[in-house]
Amino acid sequence: MEDPMYSLQDVIRCDLCETPVPPKHCDICHIHLCEACVWEHLSDESKDHYIVPFELRGIITKCTKHSTEVCTQLCTTCNIPICPLCVASSEHEQHKKEDILTLFEIKRKLMQTDLQDLEKSIYPRYQEAATNIPVQRADVNKRSQKLTTALDKEGEALHTEIDTIIQGMKSQIDDMDAQHIAAIDQQEDAINLTIPEITQTILNLKRLLDTSDVCLVSEYTSRTEEFRSFPAWFHVTLPTFTPQEINREQIHQQIGSLSELAITFLLDEPQILTDIQTEYRDLHSVSCLSDSDLWTRGYNDKILRLYNLQGELLRSVQTKSGDKPWDIAVTRSGGLVYTDYYDSSINLVSGTQIQRLITLRGWRPRGLCSTSSGDLLVIMRSYDDETPTKVVRYAGSTEKQSIQWDDQGKPLYTSTYNNKYLSENRNLDICVADFDADAVVVVSAAGKLRFRYTRPSSTPWKSFRPCGITTDSLANILTSDWHNNHIHIIDQDGLFLRYIHNCGLQGPQGLCVDSRDNLFVAEYSTGKVKKLQYYK
Numbered sequence: 001m002e003d004p005m006y007s008l009q010d011v012i013r014c015d016l017c018e019t020p021v022p023p024k025h026c027d028i029c030h031i032h033l034c035e036a037c038v039w040e041h042l043s044d045e046s047k048d049h050y051i052v053p054f055e056l057r058g059i060i061t062k063c064t065k066h067s068t069e070v071c072t073q074l075c076t077t078c079n080i081p082i083c084p085l086c087v088a089s090s091e092h093e094q095h096k097k098e099d100i101l102t103l104f105e106i107k108r109k110l111m112q113t114d115l116q117d118l119e120k121s122i123y124p125r126y127q128e129a130a131t132n133i134p135v136q137r138a139d140v141n142k143r144s145q146k147l148t149t150a151l152d153k154e155g156e157a158l159h160t161e162i163d164t165i166i167q168g169m170k171s172q173i174d175d176m177d178a179q180h181i182a183a184i185d186q187q188e189d190a191i192n193l194t195i196p197e198i199t200q201t202i203l204n205l206k207r208l209l210d211t212s213d214v215c216l217v218s219e220y221t222s223r224t225e226e227f228r229s230f231p232a233w234f235h236v237t238l239p240t241f242t243p244q245e246i247n248r249e250q251i252h253q254q255i256g257s258l259s260e261l262a263i264t265f266l267l268d269e270p271q272i273l274t275d276i277q278t279e280y281r282d283l284h285s286v287s288c289l290s291d292s293d294l295w296t297r298g299y300n301d302k303i304l305r306l307y308n309l310q311g312e313l314l315r316s317v318q319t320k321s322g323d324k325p326w327d328i329a330v331t332r333s334g335g336l337v338y339t340d341y342y343d344s345s346i347n348l349v350s351g352t353q354i355q356r357l358i359t360l361r362g363w364r365p366r367g368l369c370s371t372s373s374g375d376l377l378v379i380m381r382s383y384d385d386e387t388p389t390k391v392v393r394y395a396g397s398t399e400k401q402s403i404q405w406d407d408q409g410k411p412l413y414t415s416t417y418n419n420k421y422l423s424e425n426r427n428l429d430i431c432v433a434d435f436d437a438d439a440v441v442v443v444s445a446a447g448k449l450r451f452r453y454t455r456p457s458s459t460p461w462k463s464f465r466p467c468g469i470t471t472d473s474l475a476n477i478l479t480s481d482w483h484n485n486h487i488h489i490i491d492q493d494g495l496f497l498r499y500i501h502n503c504g505l506q507g508p509q510g511l512c513v514d515s516r517d518n519l520f521v522a523e524y525s526t527g528k529v530k531k532l533q534y535y536k
Contacts, residue, residue, distance in 0.1 A: 012054075016040065027052050027060035028070055052101060058212040059104055073097045079218055100214055107217050108209065114224045115205045118198055122227050126195050128456075129230070133188050140180050143238055144173055147258070150241045169241075169258055176239055176261035183234055183263050198227055229268045235474055235497065235535075237262035264474060265536040266489070270500050273518065274531035276311045285468070285510035286522040286529050287330045294520060294529060295336050297328045297510075304328065304338060304349065309531070320347055320354045326419060327367045332374050339365035339378065346378060346394075358397050367421035367432075375400065377430060379413070379420050389413040391422065391430060391443075403430065403447035412441055412449060421468055421510070426475040427492055433466035433479050440466055440479050442494065451494035453477075464488075468511035468522065478519065480508035487511070487521070489534070500534060 012032055014022040019034040026033060026041060027050045033041055042049055050060050050070055063069040063083035071081030077095035086092055148170065155166040201223055208220055239259045280298035287295045289306065293314065296305050302324050306315040317336075319325050325338040336349040337357070346358040346365055358365075363380040366389075371377060376394045388411035390404035406412055413420065416436040423431050428445035440453040455464040466488075468480040475492040478500075486501030487508060500519075507525035514520070519532040 023054050024051050025054045025057035026050065027057060056101060056104060059100060059214050061214075072100055074100050074103055074214060074218055076103075076218065079215060081214060104214060104217060107220055110222055111205050111209055111220060114222050115202065115209070117224050118202050118205070118227065122224070123195075123198050123202070125230060126191055126198065130188070130191050130195065133184060133191070136184050137181070140177060140184070144177055147173055147239065147241050150243070154241075154243050172258050173239070176258075179261055179263070180236060183236070187234065194227065197223075201227075230498075235264040235266060235476065235491075237264065237474055266498055267534050267536055269502055270519075270532045270534040272503055272530055273533055274309050274529075276307055276309065276529040276531075278305065278307060278311075278527050278529060279313070280305075280527045282524055283509065283522045283527045283529070284524060285328050286512050286520050287328050287336075287510075288512045288514050288520065289330050289334060289336075291514040291516065291518075294512075295328055295330060296522065296529065297325050297338070298527075299524070300324055304336065307529070317349050317354070320356065321345070326365065327421065329368050329370045329376075331370045331376075332372075337368060337370065337376065339368050341365060346376070358394060366419050369423050371424045372426075372428070377422055377424060379422050379432060381415065381417075385415060387415070389415050389420065391432065391447075401447065403443055406449045412443065413437070419467075423469045423471050423477075425471040425477065425492055426473065429492065431469055431471060431477050433469040435465055435467060438464045438466070440469065440477065440488075440490070442477070453488075453490055453494045453496075455488070456496040467509045470511040470513050470519075472513050472517045472519075474517075478511055478513075480511055480521065482507055482509060482524065487519075500532065503530070503532060505530070 011020045012022065013020050014034040014037055015031040016037040017034060019036070022032040022034040024033040024035065024038050028048050029041070031041070032054065033051070038051055042051070048070065050072065052060065061071050061081055063071050063086060066083050066085045069083035069085055071083050073082050073087055074080070075082045075092050075095045075097050078092070081100060082092060082097070087097060151166055151169055155163065208217060211217065239261050242257055242259070278296055280296065280301055282299040283296060284299045285297040289295055292309050294307050296307060302319050302322055304317045304319070304325060305313060308314055319338065319340060321340050321343045323340055323342045326341040328336060328338045330336055337346060338349070339346055341364050344360040344364050345356050346368065348355045348357050360380065362383050364383065365378050365380045368376060368378045377391055378394065379389060379391050381389050388404055390402055392399055393401035404412060413432060413434050414436040418435045420435060421433045425431055429450060430443050430445070432441045434441050438454055442450045442453070444450055463483050464481055465483045466479040467482045470478050472478065476497065477490045477492065478487055480487050485505045485508065486499050487505070488499060489497045491497055505521060506523050508521045509524045510522035512520050517535055519534055521530045521532060523530060
């Protein structure tokens with residue numbers, strides 16, 4: 001409803017001088033006042049006055065116990081307006097009291113913030129999740145059909161001897177489908193229970209924002225944080241069928257097996273387990289040597305440092321060239337490799353020795369990672385700034401693979417100066433955080449583009465600048481968004497799962513995970529490494 005104060009048909013004016021749109025109101029005399037007339041009105045000492053902002057008019061009431069007094073405070077213990085005489089009385093002596101105008105303004109601001117948060121952020125997330133439920137159900141049937149087809153093919157090869165075993169495995173699929181559907185139903189129930197509550201809360205807030213009843217307003221309690229905790233996050237590790245070569249004599253052992261259905265729930269609020277303060281002013285990278293020891297790198301520091309979880313410095317190593325390193329990675333054998341952008345080299349730290357593994361010609365190395373097979377993946381930029389950036393796979397110092405173009409002959413990665421980081425996923429995909437493309441670019445082990453992840457359409461943040469990147473044991477991809485101080489988690493097919501944005505992260509950059517899927521985050525702004533738990 002339009003405020004009559006601003007209606008073109010009936011402009012509210014100062015009752016003393018006719019100035020339009022007066023900002024003040026005397027809640028005792030019930031007249032509107034401009035700033036210039038406030039003091040003139042107060043000069044009439046024959047009666048009491050109480051000046052309030054125009055938009056808060058009508059909230060001051062006469063005291064029910066002292067008819068000549070007005071209530072300027074609220075006894076929050078009793079939740080009733082009280083006058084100065086009430087304040088001085090023994091009845092409210094030990095009670096907590098608040099100025100009515102101050103309390104009203106604080107509550108109004110809280111309600112306005114909550115309303116905006118609910119309408120713009122929280123409610124759309126629930127709507128999006130509810131819309132995605134049918135898709136999840138369809139995916140269950142689709143994936144299960146693939147498994148059933150594989151089982152049927154195997155059954156045809158074994159004929160009637162294995163019918164009983166095949167039927168048993170199909171029953172396993174049905175049981176696991178029931179578990180999966182039950183988990184989805186649980187999520188849907190939680191969402192459907194919460195959406196009406198949010199809808200009602202929004203309606204209540206809108207009504208409260210229009211009321212001048214201070215008692216109703218005082219009773220308002222925010223439920224925004226309750227709704228912000230999104231219900232029933234879970235991750236599904238889908239079963240697969242592993243066939244075996246048929247051995248008629250040992251058919252029961254040779255038929256193959258179905259992996260277990262694993263439903264892993266993501267914590268709605270990841271927990272910080274450890275906070276390690278390093279010596280860097282601008283921390284950039286972190287790489288796990290073990291579950292308890294971490295190699296680190298700073299942006300403008302030529303020293304590589306190894307810390308334990310207690311924050312103790314275990315080792316310091318200066319780069320061979322004396323220039324700053326551009327990225328670090330721990331090899332399968334426990335060695336530390338780093339890229340030296342300025343002398344175009346890739347180096348291995350082993351014990352007290354630094355060995356130059358690779359010297360590039362015409363290219364400068366940027367991010368790197370050690371793969372499950374023991375290879376090195378290196379992303380590198382050309383000297384000429386025109387040739388597209390590429391990812392190269394090395395076995396030792398021998399180049400095995402170069403990844404640079406998509407199927408249409410277009411560059412996969414931007415050629416700009418800003419750094420890029422990469423990680424190999426559990427399914428052997430190569431994942432690159434391309435800062436200047438505002439995207440995570442994922443290709444298969446063969447170098448074929450699988451997808452580009454930018455950001456979910458419902459995100460409240462307009463920008464996405466991925467920096468660090470890592471993957472976990474469930475083949476999820478985690479990338480840090482330095483500009484917005486949060487981390488995206490997506491699955492191996494590029495589906496957005498959730499954000500990590502409520503841990504007080506400040507300039508998150510490099511990422512790595514340990515053997516238990518704990519996440520380590522290098523904070524550029526604080527020089528800290530934070531260890532986070534994000535799975536239940």
